[in-house]
Amino acid sequence: MNWGDTRRWVWSLPWTNFGAVLAVLLATAALIVSIRAQRDGRRSANAAEESVKEARRSGDAAVRSAVAAELTLADQQRAAEEQRAAEAEANRPRPALSIEHSRKAVWQLINTGTATARQIRCTELPTAMARGLEGPISLEPGEVSEFMMAASMGSPIPPVLRFVWDGQDQPLPLRVPPRVG
Template identity: 50%
Template sequence: MNMGDAPGWAGAGLGLAAFVVSLRSVKHGKRAANAAEGSATAAQQSVVETRRSSDAAEHSATAAEEALADQRRGAAERRRQEQEANRPRAEFRIEHRNKAVWELINCGTASAENVRCLDAPGARNEWPAGLSIAAGDVYPFMMAGSMQEPIPSVLRVVWEGQDEPVLLRVPPRIG
């Protein structure tokens, strides 16, 4: 090649420029590949985090549902207890009227059917079978003690709906 060959020198310069551009393209291609690889890694981490977040949200929703169910059960139990507490009930007490006469008083809000005394109160007159005492009513009965068998200090009473004996304190005799 001759120094005066201008097209040759121009071709060599263009070849050199193409070589430099090619080197830069390779460099930028590597950067782009590295960036794409980093982007893919970030996308994978994002998927993992999204799954974790989804699992956490699912666990949170399950816990919230369980808490709500517990609250509903608690509220239902409280309503049931309130209804039970407000339900009309027979409530008895014993008072001494005079001498051997005592009174069984229903001071509750409901009548009691088939009231029975499990202790024989002096055996003077038995309580009738099927004894019913309305709310606020009084049933007089006799009970007298002796040297061998004193008046009991407690009578055990049952009625329909109250199978467990209720202990009624017998107050001391007046006069």
């Protein structure tokens, strides 16, 4: 082979054609750009999927938070309503009875409460001689009703009398104070 023909031989090869070489180079560059774009596209798609998942998680968390807030508000409203009801019940006018010794064999049944006590009855009449405890009575707030009790040898004055009235179904024991003088 003669080296003088080498130059002609190299230029006669198909890849030496400038248009063909340029086309191969451009195709290679396009292939490289396409492969990188595909990788970036996959990354973008994966990032978009993660973003969608995160948005769903965030939405679920927002729903849970809203439900928790509603439950807390409902609990607060229920507690406030219970407190209002308890305060209304505590402030509701009520009768309150007590017994005081007045003189000799006379005692007083007193309504020290803020409401009228109606149909007051002594549930266990004492065995001692007593007057004024037989029938039902009513007492306005601050009002007094006198009754008598006298002890005998077999019937002492009881230490406690039990009363009921409208709204007080369970007998309420009231201490009978000792007789003074």
